[in-house]
Each structure stands twice: as C-alpha cells, then as structure tokens.
Amino acid sequence: MYITKVAPLKKIPLPSPQLLTYFTSQKLENGSLVFIPLRNKEVSAIVFSQEKVSEAKAEIKNADFEIRPISKVTGRRIMPDYQIRLAEWLSEYYWASLGKTLSLFLPSHFLKKIIKENSNCSKGVLAKSEIDDFFILYFR
DSSP states (O other): EEEEEEEESSOOOSSSSSSSEEEESOOOOTTEEEEEETEEEEEEEEEEEEEEEGGGGHHHHOSSSSSEOOOOEEEOOSSOOHHHHHHHHHHHHHOOHHHHHTTTTTTTTHHHHHHHHHHHHHHSSHHHHHHOOOOOHHHO
C-alpha cells in the first residue's frame, strides 16, 4: 500500500491545502493522472508524491482526517517533472489554486476525452493505447 499526495485539477480556495492525501495499492509515478473522490464527485488529479505506508505510519496516525482510496488510475504519466515544478512556482507566485494552474498545462479536449473514457471504464484502469493516441495527437 502507498500513501499518495495528489493535486485535484479543480479550484480549491486558498489558503486551504492544495495537496490531498489518498491511498492506493499501485506504485505510481509523479505526474500520473488519477481519479479521486472529492466530496460527492469523482475528479481528476495529478500525483505529486508517493510513499509506502510503512514509512508514513506517524503521518497516518496523526492525521485528523480519513484517508480515502484513489478511485481510478490511468496508468500513464501525463506531466513531466519540469511542468509540475513550473505549475507550483506559478501557483505560489500568483497566489493561485494549484489545481487550476496544473489544468492550464493540459489541453481541455484531452481532459474531457480522458474523463469520458474513464466513465466507460469498468476496471478502474484506462488502456495505455487510448492515452497514447492523445499524446501522439497533442504533443507531437
């Protein structure tokens, strides 16, 4: 099991925490796209960091909130580290929501299509070939 910090691609009012904590059984790369439960909705989010549960026992024990599971994993890294660092810097410099800043780095059509595909996905993991098609279309 892994404790995963993610940034939802939604506006979270400042000064609220911009990174939320979830757990998953899968090892994920930083920059991966996942879907998380947030209130009564399922929203997309970017993975920022991950550590094993055994290494985060103190954090889990002292948490004043319930750590929920990640709903679905796309299985693909969609943001490189340099874009994540730039989004963090922009968010701090302009006092903007990290999630909204991250969403500026992704084509809106790409996100809409991934979310649509996610709603048709029964296993909780999107096929890599579907995501690769979008990367070929947008990033080449």
